[in-house]
Each structure stands twice: as C-alpha cells, then as structure tokens.
Amino acid sequence: MPQQLSSKDSSLFRQVVRFYENKQYKKGIKAAEQILRKTPNHGDTQAMKALIMSNLGQQEEAFVLAKEALKNDMRSHVCWHVYGLLYRQDKNYEEAIKAYRFALKIEPESQPIQRDLALLQMQMRDYPGYIQSRSAMLQARPGIRQNWTALAIAHHLSGDLEEAEKVLTTYEETLKTPPPLSDMEHSEAVLYKNTIIAESGNLERALEHLESVGHRISDVLAVMEMKADYLLRLGRTEEADAAYTALIERNPENSVYYDALIRVKGIPKDDHKALKAVYDSWVDKNPRGDAPRRIPLDFLEGDDFKQAADTYLQRMLRKGVPSLFANIKTLYANPSKRDIVQELVEGYASGNVELQSNGSADKQANGDNKYFEASTYYFLAQHYNYHLSRDLTKATEYVDKAIELTPKSVEYLMTKARIWKHQGDLGKAAETMEQARLLDEKDRYINSKAAKYQLRNDENDKALDNMSKFTRNETVGGALGDLHEMQCVWYLTEDGESYLRQKKLALALKRFHAVYNIFDVWQEDQFDFHSFSLRKGMIRAYVDMVRWEDRLRDHPFYSRVAIDAIKTYILLHDEPDLVHGPIPASSLDDLDGAERKKALKKAKKEQLRLEKIEAEKREARKANAKSADGEVKKEDPDPLGNKLVQTQDPLKDATKFLTPLLEFNPQNFEAQSLGFEVYLRRGKFVPALKCLEAAHSIDAANPALQQQLARFKKALETLPEPLPAQVAEVVNSELEQLSSKLVKA
Template sequence: MPQPLNPKDQSLFRQVVRNFELKQYKKGIKTADQVLKKNPNHGDTQAMKALILSHLGQSEEAFALGKEALRNDMKSHITWHVYGLLYRQEKNYEEAIKAYRFALRIEPESAPIQRDLALLQMQMRDFQGYITSRTAMLQAHPALRQNWTALAIAHHLSGDLEEAEKVLTTYEETLKGTPSVSNMEHSEATLYKNTIIAETGNLERALEHLEKYGYRCTDVLAVMEMKADYLLRLGRKSEAEQAYTALLERNPENSIYYDGLIKAKGVAEDDHKALKALYDEWVEKNPRGDSARRIPLDFLEGEDFKQAVDAYLQRMLKKGVPSLFANIKSLYSNPSKRDVVQALVEGYVAGNAAQANGSSESKDNEFLVSSYYFLAQHYNYELSRDLTKAMEYVDKAIELSPKSVEYQLTKARTWKHYGNTIKAAEEMEKARLLDEKDRYINTKAAKYQLRNNENDKALENMSKFTRNETVGGAMGDLHEMQCVWYLTEDGEAYLRQKKLALALKRFHGVFNIFDTWQEDQFDFHSFSLRKGMIRAYVDMVRWEDRLREHPFYTRMAVSAIKAYLLLHDQPDLAYGPIADGAEGLNDEERKKALKKAKREQQRLEKVEADKREARKAAAANAKSIDGEVKKEDSDPLGNTLVQTKEPLKDAMKFLTPLLNLDSQNIEAQTLGFEVYFRRNKHVLAVKCLAAAHAIDPSNPTLHLQLLQFRKALDTPSEPLDPKIAEVVNAEFEKLFPKSQTLEEFNDSFLTANKNSALHVQAALSGRQFLNKDSATQNEKDLLATLDSVDIMMSEAMAGLDLLNKWGSDKAAYAEKALKKWPESSLFKLD
C-alpha cells in the first residue's frame, strides 16, 4: 500500500502532480524535495520527481530514482505507472507495457493507466490487447463516443470488419436523437462505418447506407466520390454517369473523374473518336482547363494526334508555361509521338507558325524563347537525347532571356548529362545567383555541389535558408527540419570520398528521422479520436506500417549498408580516406598512411571541439522550434559510429527493414547476401540469392554472387553443420546446377549477355575471380566494351571502378572513355 502522508505533505504531493501537468518542472522538483525531506522513502513522491527529471532530459537520474521508488513501495500503482512512463520516454514500449500491466493489477479501475496501456498497444500493433483494453475502457465510460469508435477501430485493424460495424451500430442505437448536421464527429463516424461496409465487399448495402445517411455528412466531396465509385462497381452506369458528371463540374481537372465517366458511359478504350468527343465537350464547358486537352494526347494516333498536340503545344507555348515539357514527356514512350512533337516545335522555331502566334514583337519573342526552352528540355531527355542540340537551344533561350532561372537550370542539367559534375555545379550556382531568394534553386545548387563532392560549399548554400543560431548550426537545423534529401545526398558524397565516419553520421541521421516519423504517430492515437478524424487516422496507421518502403529510406539504407561493408572489408578506412589503398603498400608505407590519416582525424576533432566551445554560451539557451532545449551533438564527425567493432551487425539495423518491406528490391537482396555471407549465415545468404533470382535471374551482381557462393561451398574454409549444409545445397542447386562447372557457368552467362556492358563486366569480373592469371585478357576485353554504341556513361564508369578493384592500370581505359565522352569530367584521372 502507498505510504501515508500527513495532510500538509499530501497537499504538497498533489502540488507536485499539478506542477508536472503544467510543465512547471523546477517548481515540481522543489516541492517534491520538501516532501522527501520529511518522508525520504515516500515512493510516490520519488516516482513523480523521477518523471519530472526524465522530462528535463536527466534520464539516468530518473531511472535510478524510479527504481528506488519501486523498492520503497512495490504495491503502489503510481510507482509502477511512472516506471512505465519512464520506459515510454525512452521508446522502450515493451517494458513500458509490462509496467502498466503491473500498475493495473494494483489499480484495475485507473483510467489514466488503462489509457496509457491502450495507446502503447496500438503503437505496437497489439490489436488483441488493444481490443481488451478498449473494451474495459468502454465498459467504464460507455457514454463517451470515442471509446466506442476506438473499439471499432481495434476490431477493424485486426481484420474483424463485422464486429467493427456492430460496435458502431450499437452506439448509434444508444443515441436518443439524431445529431445535428454540423456534428463533424458523427459525420466522420458515419463515413467510417460506410467504408467498413464497403471493405466487406457488400457494395449494395454500402450504397444504401450512404444514400440514407450521406446527406447529413459534412464531407460532401467524399460522399460524392464514394457514391460514384459504388454505382460504377455495381454496374448502375446511368446513375454513375450522373455522379461523375457532378464531380467533374466541381473539379474538371481530376483525371480519375474522367476515367470513371468513360467507364460509366461504356465508351470502349479503342474508340478514340468517341473519347475525343467526350473530352471536347468538357473543353467547351471549361475553356481555361488543361486536363480535357492533355488527356486525349495519350490515346490519339496519327493525324488526329498531330492536330491535337499542335493545338496544345501552341496554346501552352503562347502562355510561356514552364512545366509544358514535364507535362507531355510521358508521351515519349511512343517514338512516333515523340517525333511528331519534335517536328512541330522545331517548325515553330523555324517560323512556320509565326502568323498564328500574334503579331507583336514581344509576343513573338515570348513564343520563340518558350520554344527554345522546350527543345532544350526535349533534347536533354533520355528518350530523345542530343546534348549538343540541347546546349544550343538553351544558349539561345538564355540569350533572349538572360535572367531566367529555369533556362540556366536547364543548362546545368545538360552539363550533368554530359557527365561534367564540375561545370554542372558551376552553372547551377549561376542560376542560384539569378534569384537568391528562391529556396528551390538554392537547394538545386546545393544538390549539384554535393554531386560534385563539394560538401562544405553545399552546406554554405543551405545555410542561407536555415536557422543557423540553433544548436549545431546549419547542419543541426537541417537535422531538426528533417531534411532527408540533403542528409542522404551529403552522406552519399562522403561515401564516394570514402569518408565513412561522416557518411555513417548522415545515414544514421536519416534513419533516426524515420524512427521519429514512426514515433510521431503516438500522439495521434488519442488526438484523432478526440477530434473525430477517424478515416484519416486509419489511413495514417496503415501508411506507418509501410513507412520504410519509402524510396528515401531504401536509398539511404542501401548506401549505409555499402558503407558498413566497405568498413568491414577495409577497417583502415575508419581513420579516413587517406588510408584507402593502403593494402597495396608495404608495411612501412601503410603505417605512414595510417598515421597521417589519424593525425587528420585528430585535427578535425579539434576544429569541431573549438566550434562547440564557441557555441557553448549560445547553446545553453538554444531551443528547437517547439521550445525544447536541444543538446549539442557529442559526436558530430561520426567517429564513434565508424569505430564500431561489428560493422556487419550494425548494417543489419538498415538491412532488416529493407528485406521485410521492400522484398522486390533486387539491390536489397544482393546486399543482404553480402552481409549474411560475410557473417557466415549461409541459410540466410542463399535465401537472399533465391529472392534475387526470382526477381531477375540474369542480374550481373547476382551472377557474381552465385559464383562466389558456389566456390565457397565447394572449398569451405570451415565445414558446415550437416543439417545446414543439406538445406543450403538443396536450395542452391535450384539456382546453380551441379552439372555445370564454375567456368562453364560464367562462359554461358557471357555468351547469353554479350551485348550488355554491365553483364560483360560481371562475366569478366567472374573470370578474374576464378583465374587471376586472366587479368591481361580481362583488361583488353573490358576496354573493348567501350566500342559498343549502346554503352552508357554510367556503365563505363562501372568499368573504371572494376579496374580499380582489380588493381589494374586505368589510364588506357580512361583515355578511350574520354574520347567517347569528351565533355565528361568523370574519366579524368588525378
């Protein structure tokens, strides 16, 4: 039982609780100390003081005091509840749930403990536990609508749609009167119930429910969309036609509504004449609109397409719409349409359409410069690329409009496609200087500088739009603002330079941002119920479940795993890029290189320490946007991360979500093999090989890994456990038949893929792996790949990296590549 306090101290204890709730933390600690001075072993007061300390960032002291509170009063629900709150603060939800359950055993009727337990169960997706908690909360307070709604959500997300609907219906039956039309909570609950009915597949009943109650819902658009969708799926086409017509009258730019209307009218996909007539009707109704003019370009062919695209291009070029090319480039997948567009716009430039585009000189110039800009983008695009012409047209556009940011940006992009990262960064910087208040062009300039490995310049540019007075300066603000694209690009730039400490620091920063997004949902478990935003809440929960499928996570995680693999294979890189290549030196030279690298690392640490010291006074008062005091980063250079003793184990932190949520990503599977193979996890390694083989059996990286794994199985460094060996061999034989030798397998791969540079490189790498004496012939064959007319610059760069991996001379290869791509800076050796 909780220890008794005299009335005065009891009043002080209640004051501690109020201080905590009002975030008056210093007053709370002072008041708690008053109580503890007379009652030093009072567990509840110690627990509340521990909770306040945790909110002040003193987690170690808080946990120590929380444990002492438990020892002093094991039978107090307050001490157990606070102990759970301390774990929740540390994001250790499993332990927090255990503590809450202990608290509930002592005080089963406590609403705050029951609520906190339910929120954590939802966070952990323990739906059965959530159902139990929400049922108990409903029984305790059946008058609160949010308790009914929460229980319905629990059943819905656990997959029991029938029970979810039943809960909502039961609550509706308890209502004495019909809520007012302005009651948004009731409106949302009605639409939520309708979505549940629809998810059961009973669209007829969903439509009946919508028609009966939908007119009272405040989200009119949602009701209209749901009704149109149900009618169409039920085959009631005349009614669906009316419904989609009503939607288009509200928003004639929504292409989904047009698709629905076409299906409702029963117009065949290949009846281009009828489709064009339908869209023309909406052009007349909405003469200023774009969608009804643009969509027909996707299905029209021949002369009809030419006339329609001619009218569309002229209209947009007259207005000088910068996004015109972005709007129609999807047509380029059809070569004939691409050629028509090219011929038309080149005709405009030649003056064939001058009479149709106004008589004043200014309008002629505006049309002409827009046409130049369009052609510059056209010839820059991968499906119609001619960089010489792209540069010619963008220079003409810049000549007519020298202060246009868009034209200068396109010139920088042209240099990027040339492979000249230096010129691209310079031209993008010129574009930035044309409008220094434009955040977009500022970020583009920073990105191009990062692609050119100019990390400091990029950060300087970004600092023009960051709160540099915050803790950590510009970089600290970029972390706080969760600028994922910049941190990823910055990390990749450091990875290219083999500055693994800073690369890992950035990648872990992005990983932590995704963790924050995962944790941010916690507050919405209660907020959304209070506000009645149920449908949006359910969508958010489902989105959070697939969060790490996001392309930004995949890209960052792939780079982080590569960094850890590099660190495992070359541990000396922990001391900096100067140690790179030290394996080719003798012992004395290697020691000198390492010593130099360590000195540089120490110098950078001192510089960073001086910066921290200079910011110390400001940092004491520095706060984030939400007012929370932020601590200075104790490891800004990432040296703690890079000094890890188990890089492969650390890589698993990034790899596991990739394999679980993005299993169709072949790069994730091949990287998974690399990690598991190095960790001697043969069963998991062959599982990754099988998954990669199912995605693309001819993948070049997979081919090399199959050779590597087969050789490892044939000549193991250590014998495998017989049971493991049996499973691995049985699975691997499906991918690599025993009837083929390693050399035969590699040769057949080369023969089957001799027209692909990347596949040839993989086969040559396999030959090098199997026979070191073939190095000279491999170098000649690799050089010959540059004669292919189809080889891309990125593929040629992969060949250069391959020579570097072999330890071969790169001069001849680089010289030949430079002749093929003379404008590129990628093949210029230092």
Template sequence: MPQPLNPKDQSLFRQVVRNFELKQYKKGIKTADQVLRKNPKHGDTQAMKALIMSNLGQSEEAFALAKEALRNDMKSHITWHVYGLLYRQEKNYEEAIKAYRFALRLEPESGPIQRDLALLQMQMRDYHGYIQSRTAMLQARPGVRQNWTALAIAHHLSGDLAEAEKVLTTFEDTLKGTPPVSDMENSEAILYKNSIIAESGDLERALENLEKVGYRCTDVLAVMEMRADYLLRLDRKPEAEAAYVALLERNPENSIYYNGLIQAKGIAENDHKALKSLYDEWVEKNPRGDAARRIPLDFLEGEDFKQAVDVYLQRMLKKGVPSLFVNIKSLYEEPAKRDVVQALVEGYVSSNSAQANGSAESKENDFLASTYYFLAQHYNYLPSRNLPKAMENVEKAIELSPKSVEYQLTKARTWKHYGNTVKAAEEMENARLLDEKDRYINSKAAKYQLRNNENEKALDNMSKFTRNETVGGAMGDLHEMQCVWYLTEDGEAYLRQKKLALALKRLHAVYNIFDVWQEDQFDFHSFSLRKGMIRAYVDMARWEDRLREHPFYTRMAFSAVKAYLLLHDQPDLAYGPMPTANGAEGLDEDERKKALKKAKKEQQRLEKIEADKREARKAAAANAKSIDGEVKKEDSDPFGNTLVQTKDPLKEAMKFLTPLLDLSSQNIEAQILGFEVYSRRNKHALAVKCLSAAHAIDPSNPTLHLQILRFRKTLDTLSEPLDPKVAEVVTSEFEKLLPKSQKLEEFNEAFLSANKNSAAHVQAALSGRQLLNKDSKPQCEKDLLATLDSPDITVSEATTALELLSLWDSDKTSYVQKASQKWPESSAFKLD
C-alpha cells in the first residue's frame, strides 16, 4: 500500500521532482532524503531518488532502490514509470516498454508516460504499437499539430500512405484560417503531405496539390525541384524544360538539373552536337562556372573531345586548380580519352618548359608546376600508372614550388604505391612540416604512419589538434570526438602487428560509436516534431535503418572478424605477438612456452605502467569533463585485455558479422568471412549458405575456390555424421557448387588453367594443390615463384605469396630476392 504524505512532505516531494527536471541532482538527493527520514517506505520518493542517482552515474544503486520502491508501492504509476526510465537509460528498451505499459494501466491518462512509450516504440520500429500510442495521444490532445503529424509519420513509415495522407488532410480541415507563409511548421507539413502523394504514385494529383499550395511554402527550392520532377515524369516536357531552366538559373553547377533539362528537351544521349550546344549556351550564361565545361567531356569523342578537353585543361592549369586531376580522372575509364589527356599535358610541358627556363615570370613557372603536378597524379593513378614517371614529375613540381604541400603529398603517395610504407610516411611527415597548422595534412601524416605501424608517432601527430587535457589524453579525445577513421586505422595497424588486444580495443570503440549513432536518433523522435522538420526526420529514420551498411562499419567489422578468427586459431596471441606464428622457423613446445611467458611479463609491465599513470591522473580525472560538461570516467581496460581474454572468440565475431550479412549481403568479402566463422563453429548449413551467396556474386573468386575445396574436405572427414535434415540441405546446396562426382584435383587444375594469368587465382589454386596433396610442395613453390614473371602482378599480391610460403613451411629467400629485384623500392621485400 502507498504510504501517505503530510502536506509538508508532499511539498518536499514536488520539490524533488522539480530538482530533477532542473538537473539540480544534489539538491534533489538531499530533499528526497528529508522525505525518506520520516517516510522510509514512500515508493514514489524512492523512485525519484533512484532516477536522480542514475543520472549521477550510480546505475546499480539506482536499480536496487527502484526495485525496493516497487516492492513498497506496486500500484504507483510513478514507480513503474521510473523503472522504465532506468531501463531506457541502460538501453534495455524491451523491459522499458513493459514497465511503461504497466504504468499506463495504472494511469491511462498520463501524457508523459504515453509520450515516453511512443518514443521507445519508434526507436524499436514497432510501428503497430507506435500507431496505437500516437492515436491515444491525438485523442487526448487533438488541438496540438504535433500529434497529428506524428500519427501521419507512424502510418507513413509503416507503409500505409493513404492513411498518412488522410490524417494530414483531416487536420488541415480543422484549421479555421490559413496559416501565414512564415509558419515553417505548416510549410513543412504541406511539402511532407505532397511527398506522400508522390510516393503513392499519383503524380498528377501531387503536381495539382503542389501548384495549389506551393506558394505558401518557405522552402522555395524544394518546391521548384519537386515541380520540375513531377512535370518531367508526367511527360509534360515544355513545362518541365522551363522548370529546369529556372533551377539552373539559380544554380548552374548542379548536374542533376542539366540531366533534367536534357530529358525535357528530348535530346538523345548519342546526339553529341545538340548536347554540346546546350552546354555551350550555359557556358555563355555563366562564364565563371565549371559544370557546363566539364560535363561535355563525358560524352564527347574524337577531335571534339580533344578540343574541349584541351581548352578545359589549359584553363584550369593556368588557374592552378589543385583538384583538376580528381575532377577529370573518371574519364580514364576510356583508354582513348586517357591517352588524349596524357598527350596534351605532356605537350604543355614541352612547349612551356623552354619558355620557363631562365624566365623569372612567376605565371609561366606556376603553370609549369601545376602541369608537372597533374602528370604526377596522372602517372600515380592505376589506369595510367608509371611510378618512375610520377616521381620524376613530382620532383620537378617540387623544384619549382618547394613549399607546396600538395606536391609533397603526391610524392608520399608515389612511395606508397611503390610499396614502401617507410618512405611514404617520411615524405608525408615532410609535407606536414610545410604547414603545421593544416589539420588535413596532419591527419594524412598520421594515417601514413599508421600504415607503417608507427602507432605512437601517429598519436603524437594527432595530439597537435586534440584536447589533451581530457581524460585519456589525445586518445581519449579521439574517442570522444568519434574519430572513426583514426580508430579503424589504428586497430588495423595493431592487427598487422598481431597485437590483438589493442586491435580489438580500437575496433570495439568504432562499433560502440555506431551504437551511439543508433541511439542518438532517440532525441530526434520528439525534437523533429517540435521543430517541424518532418521530411528530414523521415529521411533520417530510413537512413538509420541501414546504418551498418556504411563503408566505415563494413571495413571495421571485416578487421574485427579477422582479429577474432586469428585469436581462435592462435589463442597464444591473447598475450601479445609471438616471435613466429608458423613456418620453417616455427617454435617448438619449449620455445613456445618461453615466448608465452615473456609476452605475459611484457603485458604485466605495461599494465603496471598504466596503473601508475591512472593513479597520478586520479585527482585530475575527478574534475575532467567532456565538451558537454558530463564527467568522464577513466578507462579501466586501456589495453583491451578484457576483450582479448574472451573464452569464445567466434561468438564475439558474430556480433560484427551479423549486420554485415544482413545489410551488406552483396559484399563477397562478408560472405567469405561468414564461411570462415560458420565453418569453425561447425554450422555447416550456414557455411554452405555463405558459399552459395559468394558464388552468386563472383563464381571465379580465388578465395571462394579455396573455401569450396576446404569445405568438401571437411565434409569428407567428419568425425560424426550430420543431422539428416542438415545433411540434406548441405548436400543439395553444395552439389550446385561442386558436384559429388567431380574429382577435387581435376576441379583445382581446371581452375588454375582457366585463370593462369591472374596471380591471385594462381595462388589460390596452388594453395588448393597443397591442401589436396602435401607432396606437391616443391612444384607449388616453383610455380609460385614463376608468378613474379607476370607483368600484371601487384606488390600486394606478391606480399600475399610470402604469407603462403609461411603457411607451407617453405624457405622464402628465393622469392624475396626475385621480388626485391622486381620492386627494388618496396619495403616489403628487403633482405635482412
């Protein structure tokens, strides 16, 4: 039974609520204690105190007190509401929703509880429950526009476009007068309703509605774009043409508008003369613009292309535009255009270098420097790669302009393409020193240092632009600022060094950042309605639904899964990198134990140093705050030792892998890693599913070929037969990839014969030959060495071959000697 309060204590309880709302947490605790001294079992006060404690970071104590409050007063909607709020803060949304629903049964008319329930239902994408909650809120307060808009959004996102439009129309009918044009909320609602009509496919009605109400919208550009789009899709070409002309007059650099105008005019894609005439017209109208000059280069051919690109290149080179090459490199997909560009720019060099020699005119030297810079990028780019020429040109550009950061950066990039990470990092550091106040070049220098596995140097560089007084120093600030690229590169650098603890620490940090981005949408469920930004909110909700297909997540997840696979295969790496993992120089048991003991000792030494540092920072950490004023805790596991000590690495890998397979199913590397994880977990049906998916994407993938061979060998050597139902699925699916009647040696040799000109495919076939016949090792080594004679083999593929030789327990000397002769500049094949 609830414990009644006297008027004075009731007033104090209301003060506790106000303290919480005003974030006066210490006062709130003090006032709550006053009430509880006289009324120790007052559930509502205990609940409010628990909520304040939770906001002070005392979550365990808060939950214990909230449970006690429930025991003291099970029939109070406040105690249940607070219980739900605590679960919400812990991101346990299912339990929070249960608590809110129980609170609503006790107090059906409570607006705050209904609102909190609705927000969680939207966060969980429970559209059916969200519609019910928003309907109840609308019925309680039908005069508030936000409630109507929220219900329309609920129906829209659930797929019921007709009902969403009906809700918005019903509200419009309730308005007594026409809202002023300055009413942005009304303007957004009008355009939102119009977009729903268009999404339903009724373009004629959408256009009619837009013509009727568009003049009352503050987002004039959106109205113009929507109108032009509708007219074009309705095939009303003269009106669409006028609409796109109006848009181009506002922004002549938007290529989408040009595409719309071309369609509206009915100009065929192959009518190059008419297209060129259209763009020339806009060049005259906007002589300082770039788009109308650049876009024709995509479709022009032959002499027309040569004349146009000549004018374009000279114009940009004279201006010294650094982004010129980036702007035109898409043309290199056509070899003929690439050759024309190369010939023209080489011609500029020969015709201008004579004039510039001995000339003091800076304009000529600037033009020549820009031209050398362009050629350096040209010869760096893969379709036209010629690294000696790239280096030659960038050196000439630097000679003319020694303080140019861009030129020095390109020199570093050339060394990177040579495969020399050491020189690349050094040259990028030299570029940084040319402009120490430039954050971009600072970040590039740090990135190149990470690629060279210089983690400490990279962090030192990054610390020049971080708030180092924050908890955790520079690394702590990089975490707080959600610097995803750095954390990913840092993690991958540690993974290459087989320092799995630190690698997993960084990669988990990126994983947590994506979780934060997922959680950050919570505040927008109410904020966007208050501000009336409905269309942007709907776009955000749909983007959040596919958040983890983002390339940043994909790259990080690949690395994390590889780290856990390595940890599963070599558990000793949990204590640090071993001197050798395998190969001819592999460790015997006594040496392994000795190395393991040494690694553990080093780990303890680092932990002791970090513990001493933590103690020294303890006083400062108590007062250290983030940018938003929130007190930040010291990281209790800075080296990731807790993460790497997991007893089930493959289970941990699934946390990263599952979103990849769900959202990036067309990424073959995701399917390949899926097979690796599932095959090790003996999930044969799921493993063959990944093989089938990968085969559908690229049946000739070299890694896939090797996995198919491995899977057949696994099926042939099972210690126990599969469950009959699983066996039936596995057999029927795998039969499509590799028929039972097919001999594995013949299958592998046929693959080798069909792909003998690809180093990666040859490596896979040779690995398959080794898998099937251990005695083939001498011939495999000979064939692998022969791949270096291929003119198409890359440094990366040659480096992979070194890893294969280690797996085969082979001597690498001959391969390294031959590779170092082929790539003398590369640091991957340096002889000891």
C-alpha cells in the first residue's frame, strides 16, 4: 500500500517538483530527503529524487532508486513517468515508451506524459503511434494550434497527404477571424498546406490555393518560387516566363532561375545563338552581374566559346577575383575548352593576346598591368596544378612569378603549398602553408588549412597548437576538448587518419569513435526540435530536417570515418601486437624472436610513458576542476583510446561502423570491399559473398575482385568443418554465378 503524505509534506513535495523544473537540483535533493526521513517509502518522492540525481550525473544510483520507487507504488503515474524519463536520458527509447504507456494507463488525461510519449514516437519514427498520440492531445486541447499542426505533420510523414491537408483545413475553418499578417505561424502553416497539396500531385489546385493566399504570406520569395515552379510544371509558359523573370530581377546570380527560364522559353539545348541572346539581354540589364556572363561558357563551342571566354577571363583577371579558376574549372571536362582557356591565359601572360580596353590608359600606366599580370600567373599556377591539366613544373614556375610580384598574398602561397602536396612533398607543403598562415594570423580559414596540411604530414602537435589559436581552451583536454565540443569533424577525421598512418591505433580509434558519437549526437539532437519547431511554427524547415535526419548516415564524412575505422580494426585483428603502439619495424614477421621481444618492449615502454604524462595532466587539472559557469568539468576516462584498442573482438567492433555504412551507402565500392574483409575474417560466408557481389555490380573491372574471390574460395577449402548443407548450397550457387561473371569481365 503506497504511503500517504501529510498536508505539510505534500506542500514540500510540490516544492521538490518546482526545484526540479527550475534546475535547483541541490535544493530539490534536500527537500526530498526531508520528506523521506518521515516517509521513507513514498514512491513519488523517491522518483523525483531519482530524476534530480540523474540530472546531477548519478545515473546508476537514479535507476536503483527509481526501481525502488516503483516497488513501493506500482500504481503511481509519477513513478512510471520518471522511469521513462530516466530511460530517455539513457537513450533507451523503446523502454522509455513502454514506461510512458504504463503511466498513461494510470493517468490517461496527463498532458505531460502524453507529450513525452508523442515526442519519443516521433524520434523513433513510429508514425501510427504518433498519430494516435497527437489525436488524443488534439481532442484534449483543440484550441491550441500546435496540436493541429502536429497531427497534420504526423499524417504527412506517414504518407497520408489527404488526411494531413484535411486536418489543416479543419483548423482554418474553426478560425472566426483571419489571423493578422504578422502571424508568422499561420503564414508558415498555410505554405506548408500548399506543399502538401503539391506533393499529392494536384499542381492546378496547389497553384489556385497559392494565388488565393499568397498576398497574406510573409515569405514572399517562397511564394514567388513555388508559383513559378507550378506554372512551369503545368506548361503555362507565358505566366511562368513572367514569374521567372521577376525572380531573376530579384536575384540575378541564381543559376537555377536561368535554367528554368530557358526551359520555359523552350529553347533547344543546341540552339546556342538563341541561348546566348537570352543571357546577353540579362547582361545588359545587370552589367555588374556574373551569372549571365559565366553560364554561356557551359554550352558555347569553338570560336563563340573562345570569344566569350576571352571577355570573361580578362574581366575577372582585371578585378583580381581569387575564385576565378574554381569558377571555370568545370569546363575542363571538355578538353577543347580546356585548351582554349590555356591558350588565352598563356597569351595574356606572354603578351601575345591583345587585351581589351578597360577604361583610361592612365590606369594601365599606374600599375594596373602589374595587378593583371599577378592574377594571370596565379590563374596559370592553379591551371597547371589541376588534375585535368597538370604540369607541376609549370605550376611552380607561375606561382613563383605571382609571389614575386605580390609576396604577401596568402592565396598565392596556399597554391604553392598545394603544388608541393601534389609533388608528394608533404613536409614542404605543410611548411609553405604555415608561411601563408603567418601572413594573416587572424584568418580562421588559412589557420585551418595550415593545421590540415600539418596533419597530412603527421605533425599532430603542431596542428593542434595552430587550432588552439581559435579555441577557448577552457574545457577538459584544452584545444582538443574544444574541438570535440565544437564537433569539428574534419579535424578529428584528419587527426585519426594521421594516427592510423603512424599505426597509433589507440588514438586513431579514439578520433574515429569521436566522429561516430558526433553523428549520434546529431541524431539525438533532433529530439528537442520535435517540440521547438512546433512552438516556433517553422513547419517546412522541420519536415526538411526530419527527412535529412533519416539519411544522416549517408553523409560523406560518416562514410570516410567508417571506412577508416574498419581499416583500423582489420589491422588490429591482423597484427594484434599493435595494441601496444606502433612497432619500430616494417613488420614483426620480419624479426627474429629476440628482436621481436625488443620491439614489443620498446612499444610498451612508450605507451607507459604516454599514460604517465596523461595521468600528470589529469592531476594538474583537478586543481581547476570547475568551468566558468561553476559546473564540474567532465573528465574523459580514456583520453588515449587504450580501452578501445584493447578490445577482445576487433572485427565485432568494426561492424558497429560497417552496418550503417552498408545500409546507407551501398554503392561505395570500398565499403563493400571492406565488408567482405570483415565478414570473411569472421567466417560469415553468406554476407561476405553478398558484399563481393555488390562490389562487382559497382565496378566489375576492379582487379581487387579477382583476388578477393580467390581468397574466398581458399577459405572455403580450408574450413575445419564443412558448412551446413543449406548454407553450402546457397554459397556454392552464388559463388558459381559470380565466378562466371568475373571470367566474362
């Protein structure tokens, strides 16, 4: 039987709840203990104390106390709700949902429990459950717009567009007076309804709706873009022409608008004269614009291209636009255009091409030629450094000429560093990039570039020192801790790859797991937006975010880190002695017994030295254990990654990275190849063969396939025990088909 509180203690319990809500955790613990001294088995108080303890970082103790609270009062919705909140904090969403459901059975009218349940269902993409929860919340409080919007989103994301539109329409019909024009939430909801109509395929009705409500929408650009898109897709060319013309007048640098306008006008792609006329008309209207001058270079050919390119290149080189080469290098996919550009710019550099007039002759006499000359040399350095036109000797020659004219140009030195990199001299590349950084020490971009080149040269400490110039260095771990907090994925990835090259597998795994955890954080961070976006009314952005989160793991950085981590675990499996650190020899297999022991002893000694240094740093940090806001700084229990590298089953840990990689990026040849390596080593022949087949479908001519197929056959022949009959039948059948495909290839 649950214990009852006196009126005085009931008032004190309400204070405990307020202390928790106001994040006054120490006061909340003190008040809860005061109640429990008199009523030690009061479940609700124990539950609230457990919840406060979890927010103080005492998660294990909180779970123990929460379970005790449930034993004391199984019929308390507070106890079940808190139990669910603890599971939610522990990221165990399935168990949290179960606890919330128990709490709702006891207290079906509780809005906080219903809300928490709905948020978790959205996080888990349980759309049927989310629809049910949102319907219940709407019935309980139909006067709140958020409940209507949330239900519409639930139907929309579950694929029921008709019902989603119906919910939004029903709410609009309940409004007695039209909302004011300043009501952003209403404006967004109306546009959201319009996107639902368009997604259903009824563009005519979507356009009619947009025209009827567009004058009351605050996002004018969105209305213009949607209307133009609908008109184009409906084939209403005259109106679409006017709509895209208005958009270009608003933003003459948006190439998407020009592409749509060309489609509206129905000009064939091979009618270059008509296409050029359209862009020339916009050059006349917007003489300072870049897009209508640059886009024709994509479709013009021969002399027409040469003339347009000449005009464009001279204009941009005179202005000294550093991004000129980046803007036109896509043209190099066409060798003839690449050669024309090279001929033109080489002509500018040598004086063999007549320069077009650019104002008074006084400007030319007063140093404008020198400025033009430096920009030309810089362009040619990038041109000959580019992989489609590479000549590193000429690239070096031209970049040196540019630097001689403008010795304090950061961009010129950066290009020289890139040339050193392509020549294979990473030391010189890092040194030159550092010289560029010193020319502008307040620029974060060049600072990051210098650090990146130092990491490529395996100068990890120098890179971190550079990065520390733009971090606060107040967190545990100093600059590296700040980079973790800022989720600086590129740095952690490059740092990990550097340690992998050095065969410092512990630190490599530490960095790769850090990036993996950042992706987990991005996955979990959406939780707050399920309620925040509804409060702010930013519905379209929220739906886009949910869809982006659904394909989060196909991000290029995740693929890169996952591949690196899998390679590290395979190396650790194949050379387990690397757990002690890099071995000062090409391979332990090349050493005799005594030398092998000596190498291992040296590696262990170096590992102990690093651990001792880290322990001294940790002791030094204890004196300054609190951050600026008074909270205790969290120590990393494994800063060197020793626990990660000491895994008993490296291949099993590799599957943590491999599974999402194969699920979200199945067209990556290297991912499938590494999947084969992991599964073959684990003796899982069916998934190994599937990875091999997938790799064949991606790149049938890759020579690695033949080698892997031979190893697969050898592994089958040397099995200590034969495969089960059914597995053997599947493997042999698919193996025969794959072998015949590879023979044909």
